[in-house]
Amino acid sequence: MIVEQTYFLFxxxxxxxxxxxxxxxxxxxxxxxxxxxxxxxxxxxxxFITFSVFLDDLFGQVAAFFILTVAAAESAIGLALxxxxxxxxxxxxxxxxxxLKG
Amino acid sequence: xxxxxxFLPLVSAIMAGLFGRFLGNKNSAYLATFCLGFTFFLCxxxxxxxxxxxxxxxxxxxxxxxxxLFKVNWSFLFDSITVxxxxxxxxxxxxxxxxxxxxxxxxxxxxxxxxxxxFFTFFMLILVTADNFLQMFVGxxxxxxxxxxxINFYFTRxxxxxxxxxxxxxxxxxxxxxxLGMMALFFTFKTLDYNVVFNLAPxxxxxxxxxxxFELNKITxxxxxxxxGAVGKSAQLGLHTWLPDAMEGPTPVSALIHAATMxxxxxxxxxxxxxxxxxxxxxxxxxxxxxSLTAFFAATTGLLQNDVKRVIAYSTCxxxxxxxxxxxxxxxxxxxxxxxxxxxFKALLFLTAGAxxxxxxxxxxxxxxxxxxxxxxxxxxxIVIGSLSLMGFPFLxxxxxxxxxxxLVYSSYSSPAGFAYVLGTLAAFCTAFYSFRLIYLVFLxxxxxYKSYFNQVHETPYLMALPLVLxxxxxxxxxxxxxxxxxxxxxxxxxxxxxxxxxxxxLFEAEFIPTNIKILPVCLSLLGxxxxxxxxxxxxxxxxxxxxxxxDFYTFLNKKWYFDKxxxxxxxxxxIWFGYNMSFKLIDRGFVELFGPYGMSKLSxxxxxxxxxxxxxxxxxxxFMLLVGVTFFVGILSFGYYLNxxxxxxxxxxxxxxLFFIIFSDTRQIxxx
Numbered sequence: 001m002i003v004e005q006t007y008f009l010f011x012x013x014x015x016x017x018x019x020x021x022x023x024x025x026x027x028x029x030x031x032x033x034x035x036x037x038x039x040x041x042x043x044x045x046x047x048f049i050t051f052s053v054f055l056d057d058l059f060g061q062v063a064a065f066f067i068l069t070v071a072a073a074e075s076a077i078g079l080a081l082x083x084x085x086x087x088x089x090x091x092x093x094x095x096x097x098x099x100l101k102g
Numbered sequence: 103x104x105x106x107x108x109f110l111p112l113v114s115a116i117m118a119g120l121f122g123r124f125l126g127n128k129n130s131a132y133l134a135t136f137c138l139g140f141t142f143f144l145c146x147x148x149x150x151x152x153x154x155x156x157x158x159x160x161x162x163x164x165x166x167x168x169x170x171l172f173k174v175n176w177s178f179l180f181d182s183i184t185v186x187x188x189x190x191x192x193x194x195x196x197x198x199x200x201x202x203x204x205x206x207x208x209x210x211x212x213x214x215x216x217x218x219x220x221f222f223t224f225f226m227l228i229l230v231t232a233d234n235f236l237q238m239f240v241g242x243x244x245x246x247x248x249x250x251x252x253i254n255f256y257f258t259r260x261x262x263x264x265x266x267x268x269x270x271x272x273x274x275x276x277x278x279x280x281x282l283g284m285m286a287l288f289f290t291f292k293t294l295d296y297n298v299v300f301n302l303a304p305x306x307x308x309x310x311x312x313x314x315x316f317e318l319n320k321i322t323x324x325x326x327x328x329x330x331g332a333v334g335k336s337a338q339l340g341l342h343t344w345l346p347d348a349m350e351g352p353t354p355v356s357a358l359i360h361a362a363t364m365x366x367x368x369x370x371x372x373x374x375x376x377x378x379x380x381x382x383x384x385x386x387x388x389x390x391x392x393x394s395l396t397a398f399f400a401a402t403t404g405l406l407q408n409d410v411k412r413v414i415a416y417s418t419c420x421x422x423x424x425x426x427x428x429x430x431x432x433x434x435x436x437x438x439x440x441x442x443x444x445x446x447f448k449a450l451l452f453l454t455a456g457a458x459x460x461x462x463x464x465x466x467x468x469x470x471x472x473x474x475x476x477x478x479x480x481x482x483x484x485i486v487i488g489s490l491s492l493m494g495f496p497f498l499x500x501x502x503x504x505x506x507x508x509x510l511v512y513s514s515y516s517s518p519a520g521f522a523y524v525l526g527t528l529a530a531f532c533t534a535f536y537s538f539r540l541i542y543l544v545f546l547x548x549x550x551x552y553k554s555y556f557n558q559v560h561e562t563p564y565l566m567a568l569p570l571v572l573x574x575x576x577x578x579x580x581x582x583x584x585x586x587x588x589x590x591x592x593x594x595x596x597x598x599x600x601x602x603x604x605x606x607x608x609l610f611e612a613e614f615i616p617t618n619i620k621i622l623p624v625c626l627s628l629l630g631x632x633x634x635x636x637x638x639x640x641x642x643x644x645x646x647x648x649x650x651x652x653x654d655f656y657t658f659l660n661k662k663w664y665f666d667k668x669x670x671x672x673x674x675x676x677x678i679w680f681g682y683n684m685s686f687k688l689i690d691r692g693f694v695e696l697f698g699p700y701g702m703s704k705l706s707x708x709x710x711x712x713x714x715x716x717x718x719x720x721x722x723x724x725x726f727m728l729l730v731g732v733t734f735f736v737g738i739l740s741f742g743y744y745l746n747x748x749x750x751x752x753x754x755x756x757x758x759x760x761l762f763f764i765i766f767s768d769t770r771q772i773x774x775x
Contacts (some may be wrong), residue, residue, distance in 0.1 A: 024722045024729060025720070026722065027722065040227075101718060101719040102718070
């Protein structure tokens with residue numbers, strides 16, 4: 001049983017790191033960024049569920065549901081912002097979003 | 103009464119200075135003169151009580167500084183040398199006040215002048231009556247300040263300003279030595295009171311200061327530092343340059359400050375500290391060498407000066423040298439005697455020079471005078487009395503003190519005594535020469551000035567003549583009258599105020615030196631006077647003929663042995679260069695600004711600029727920084743416990759700072775791209 005737990009946790013960490021890498025290595029679309037964020041949230045969800053099962057505690061699954069809703073809301077708002085941004089700028093390339101400099 | 107002596111001149115100064123505009127010029131002048139006259143009268147009583155009746159007076163008024171061991175009172179000590187100084191200071195000051203009423207009568211700022219004069223007298227009295235070094239220092243600095251104010255009386259003249267600054271600053275060099283000496287005194291004796299210091303002095307004779315691993319005898323160091331103060335104030339060789347320049351002030355000022363009172367303060371300090379100087383043979387030798395060099399230098403310089411006042415100023419300098427080397431021969435009583443006598447005939451000479459200048463519409467150049475003997479017989483007789491007294495003509499005042507100084511030095515057992523005797527005797531010759539050169543050029547030679555000046559020459563007014571007459575009486579009789587009192591064999595006039603070691607007592611030996619040595623200075627003086635008259639009357643053409651060959655020699659003496667030139671070109675120039683280029687440009691505006699406000703602001707501005715350059719505007723950079731930061735803190739939090747066992751926590755700060763540098767170098771590269 002312990003071996004399976006590590007598999008699950010390892011998978012979720014891998015997914016999380018993939019999402020993170022997607023965020024800061026990404027130079028193309030903002031959509032990819034949103035997708036990466038979704039991926040990270042997904043990895044966290046997986047972790048919550050894994051712990052919930054292995055600790056035999058329901059709170060982890062409750063949290064996973066909350067995160068699902070939050071992720072949905074977040075991606076909805078994010079996409080809406082993206083649409084507005086595209087209307088104004090006409091592009092969603094990440095490299096072009098550098099108007100605010102230090 | 104004793105406190106009234108000290109504070110009456112202050113009252114007079116305040117009345118003339120602060121209320122002068124209500125009293126009016128003449129009234130404040132008369133008031134100040136009256137106050138000084140009354141002070142002089144009180145000083146005579148004090149002289150009778152303290153000097154003749156041998157009852158020294160000691161007044162402790164109230165504490166000034168109390169700080170654990172350090173305790174200074176405002177207290178006044180009237181002993182023999184103090185009352186002699188009191189008589190000298192107040193009499194000359196009173197006569198100068200009286201003289202100035204007429205001499206400065208046309209000046210719109212007469213009350214200010216009177217106020218300064220009285221203020222100066224007050225500080226001089228503080229100086230001579232103090233019973234500790236600190237209070238003496240108040241007077242010392244006070245007379246320095248007043249000399250600045252008085253030399254600078256005509257403050258619109260740039261020369262007067264420069265001379266006053268020079269007097270102040272050159273004096274300040276000596277004062278620095280004096281204050282160092284006072285610190286050494288306090289370090290050694292833990293007090294500045296005269297009586298404690300002088301009583302404890304024999305105990306520390308063999309003690310040393312350790313200064314940069316040099317072992318220096320305490321008493322010698324203290325004495326030499328006090329002597330540095332005296333060098334500044336008494337215009338000894340090295341710091342003498344201010345005295346002739348101080349002739350820029352009005353003539354009564356020269357008479358008061360630079361003849362009778364202020365310059366004597368240095369000699370007074372040495373005489374006052376006789377119990378200290380006696381214990382240091384080195385310091386006494388230094389006194390003797392410096393004094394005799396000053397006497398000789400000033401006398402030779404005075405030979406070829408062309409300004410009436412400058413000639414007298416150099417003779418002052420020369421006579422001060424006599425006093426100092428008399429102190430060096432441990433005959434303080436003779437130095438004091440000469441100081442008192444010198445005050446009278448020097449004041450007489452200066453005031454008479456003032457009368458001549460006054461009569462000639464402020465012409466000071468001797469080459470433009472001449473032939474005044476018929477026009478100004480009174481001033482002529484006065485200056486002859488003063489000059490004869492100065493050159494030590496037998497039975498005049500100067501004879502008794504000046505010749506006994508030379509005899510004492512001759513009979514002294516001290517090693518540089520021969521040197522001092524030779525220089526002193528030569529200086530006596532030169533003194534007579536320049537005195538009679540002055541008399542001849544001003545009074546006896548053919549008239550050389552403008553005819554209009556000679557047409558309006560007038561005899562000395564009464565208010566100016568009266569002080570001259572009184573001083574002339576002083577110049578003739580004072581020496582004879584007080585000779586037995588001050589120098590007489592076994593006189594107990596000085597009481598405990600002057601101390602000399604029995605093995606250095608020279609007064610007895612001096613009586614029994616060979617007669618031809620005794621009369622040598624007088625003969626040389628007479629010879630000098632005679633040569634001067636001869637040169638400037640019969641052999642004038644010879645002098646003109648000679649001038650072609652000895653031009654360099656003439657310039658050398660006329661330019662004061664090039665002291666001023668050397669000081670200006672070597673010392674002054676170097677310090678001005680140092681002040682501007684080093685301390686101002688390199689240090690003040692350089693290092694300090696670079697590491698201080700300017701550099702710091704520039705550094706923080708650059709830092710802030712580079713920090714802000716980290717915000718490139720690119721999302722992925724922000725996220726990368728976020729990731730790095732989170733990783734760092736998570737790493738510290740989760741692994742810190744294990745890492746800290748191996749790593750010193752302070753290294754993290756080093757790491758952080760190093761990180762900054764890496765970041766900045768990166769941002770620079772980014773900028774370059």
